[in-house]
Amino acid sequence: MKAHVYRRNGxxxxxxxxxxxxxxxxxxxxxxxxxxxxxxxxxxxxxxVRGYIPAPIPAEGTVPGGDGVGVVEQVGAGVDPATGIKPGQRVMLFPASGTWSERVVAPAMAVIPVPDDVSDTTACQIAINGITAIVLMRAALAASGGAPLLVTAAGSGVGHNLIALAQMHDAKAIALVRSDAGAAILAPSVPGVAVVSSEHDGWAAKVTATGGQAPAVAIDPIGGEMSAQLLNVLADGGTLLTYGGLDPRPSAISTIPLTVRQLTLRGLNAYGWLASTPVQRASDIADLFELARRAPQNFAEYREFVFTQATEALAAAHATPRRGATILTSET
Known part of the structure; x- marks a missing residue:
């Protein structure tokens, strides 16, 4: 079968x-x-692929991809029929290994049936991005005390989902993007949500003024120089939730303000969701599909690349400003 493989970083x-x-x-x-x-x-x-996130590469090489959507072809022994997992069923995969291939074998617990009213394109977008947003939002709501939430990289798939989840929970979100162009693209898709650009000096004061108070929680996948700036924006006792490192440079964070202002820096990722109880995971999946129904605009803008165009898709996914999801499709 066909797959994308790398045997060294670069x-x-x-x-x-x-x-x-x-x-x-x-x-x-x-x-x-x-x-x-x-x-x-x-x-x-x-x-x-570039090696900025270290991971061992086996002798046979690494096939990228940790999530996706597809159709069940075979079911192993012991899979509970009550799960709805059967040949021909459309499913969402998370976590899975090597989905940049034509077929994968995954644990049954990582296979999630997709409702008939949710398209493959939408389900593809909410697999890891939606679960990441669910994990982050649960932590954010617990730490916010009702104060505003600052969502950085708000034009990303996770950012869109975080904003929609905040609205579902009646929480106030402020969207932060890295450029004026990104703000202009994002604003029409998040009505009622303030969008702030960090392209110019003074953005931190604008965030506080927009929220009527300093945010209690910032949710950020960028890291690097942005981490210290976000900690400065937070209210005393605030929490910075980080879920990535799009800026691979080290973050220069002083422990003095962390201590004096009793700030919290916490890392989270979608894989931590697997430690949730089965009841919690089922509830979260139901919430994600409900989010897809309530906020279809979050999934309407995307670019599809045919399966052979992985390098072009990678370049598009890393480009700014963000213009929706990037999807690698095996369908013709």
Whole structure:
């Protein structure tokens, strides 16, 4: 079967190949074989191919991709029929390994049936991005005390989902983007939400003025120089939730303001969601599909690339300003 593979880190156009690899073995107990139809291309994928996020590369190479949407082809022994997982069922995968291939074998707990009223394109976008947003929003609401939430990289898929989840929970969100152009693109899609650009000096004061008070929580995937700036924007006792490092440079953070102002810096990711109880995960998935129904505009703008165009898709996913999701599709 065909897959994208890299055996060393570097520029994607130089290290990422499209080649034949062995098809997966039949699914074992509590496993499912899925034919992948669509998968999101994330900025994180680009960072991993380049080696900015260290990860061992096995001798046979690494196939990127940790989420996707597809159709069940085979079901291993022990998979509970009550889950709805059966051959022919459309499903969402998270977490999965190597979804930039035609087929994968995944644990049954990572296979989520997709309702008939949710398209493959939408389900593809809410797999990891939606679960990441759910994890972040739960932590943000617990720490906010009703004060505004500052969402950075608000034009991203996770950013859009965070804003929609805040609205579902009647929480006030302020959207922060890195450029005036990004703000102009984002504002029409988030009516009622203040959008602030950090392109110019004075953006921090504008955030506080917009919210009527300093935000209690900032949610950020950028890191680097932005981390210290966001800590300065927070109210005393505030929390910075970080879920990525789009700026790979180290963050220069002094522990003095952290101590004096009793600030909290906390890292979270979607994989931590797997430690939730089965009841909590089921509730979260229901919320995500409800979010898809309530905020279809979050998933309406995207670019699709055919399966052979992985390097072009990586470049598009890393470009700014953001213009919706980037999707690598196996469908013709």
């Amino acid at each position: 520029e994607p156009t130089e290290v990422l190949g499209f080649e034949d690899i062995a098809a997966p073995a039949p699914p074992g107990p509590n496993e499912v074989t899925v034919r992948i139809t669509k998968r999101m291309v994330h900025p994180l994928d680009d960072l991993m």
